[in-house]
Amino acid sequence: LCITETCPSCSVTVLSDQFSPNTTSDVAAGILIPHTYPDTPIHVQKQWFKETFSHLFAISNSAEASEAGIHLVSGWQIFKNTPKEQLPFWSDVVLGFRPMSQAELQKFPQHRFGQAFTTLKCDCPPYMLWLEKRLKASGVQIYPRKVADLWELHREYNIVVNCAGIGAHQLVGDKKLFPVRGQVLKVQAPWVKNFIREGDGSTYIYPGIDSVTLGGTREKDNWSLSPDPDTTQDIFDRCCSLEPSLRGAQVVKVKVGLRPSRQCIRMQREVLSRGGVKLPVVHNYGHGSGGFSVHRGTAKDAAHLVGECIAALQGSSSRAKL
């Protein structure tokens, strides 16, 4: 979508082997709380988050909000011990960030410190389906296709944008990319209105429009997509200890996804070349635990790199004509 906006003369095609509801993005809670990428400067991460937050805030404040599955949600991030960093880099992007009062902390007798704020949540699959609808309305072609090698696209397309998530491990052989398996439960608990997150991200409760997402797990290098029943029970128990009213909730779905993790998102131009033929590629993958939190910001950067590829192609074709 960002490419159609920044390069309106481009004809864009989406190729994907899986679509919603069968992607990693469909598993996510979709909450906007950044995870830090150790090898990316903080000001860049903050800019990605800010772009994403203000873009989604505008959608949440429009008639599209319910179909897009975008809504504001308030709640608490709680800590058993007071953390060293009490003001995360994103604290002035979310709304109303403040330390919790002692009265609020009484809800969590095991915890000593907490932060209250309002952020945004993207409910999936609705958000994915809404994006797909907007793509089609912009004239984008969408085809199911598994790509074995980016080079196979060189005859059909001038520029390739690689947004394959964990699929990039095989597609481009990126050894720096690894899966972090996550399991979540979707439960019916319409009385739960506030999010609750353990400061280390181990346990969370995120109310959505139709269900509440309970998590989580983080298992590095585990490629299994099968839900584990013991883990389901463990997640449920951990969430009930933070929000005892969940004991009365019914589990409607268990989902597993592989976070495409890396020390930094791969946001990069590359030119593939074989026998004198060139194929410009823009990589935009490796969003780990925070893909929703930064997706619009990173998409804008990727679209900018596509613009640079177009300029380079135009430059080389006018040189060739000379």
Ligand SMILES: Cc1cc2nc3c(=O)[nH]c(=O)nc-3n(C[C@H](O)[C@H](O)[C@H](O)COP(=O)(O)OP(=O)(O)OC[C@H]3O[C@@H](n4cnc5c(N)ncnc54)[C@H](O)[C@@H]3O)c2cc1C
């Ligand atoms: C349990 C869990 C909870 C999460 N919660 C949150 C959250 O609350 N907030 C947040 O910000 N982030 C969250 N995340 C992280 C977020 O889900 C990811 O960062 C994000 O979904 C990655 O998006 P993506 O588009 O890169 O990958 P994907 O959603 O996996 O999309 C990649 C697409 O590429 C296609 N593809 C891959 N390889 C090929 C190929 N060879 N040929 C053709 N197509 C290919 C796939 O079929 C897929 O459609 C969570 C993740 C998990 C697992």
Ligand SMILES: O=C(O)CCC(=O)C(=O)O
């Ligand atoms: O960490 C969180 O609180 C949100 C969920 C998430 O991003 C994840 O499980 O990866």
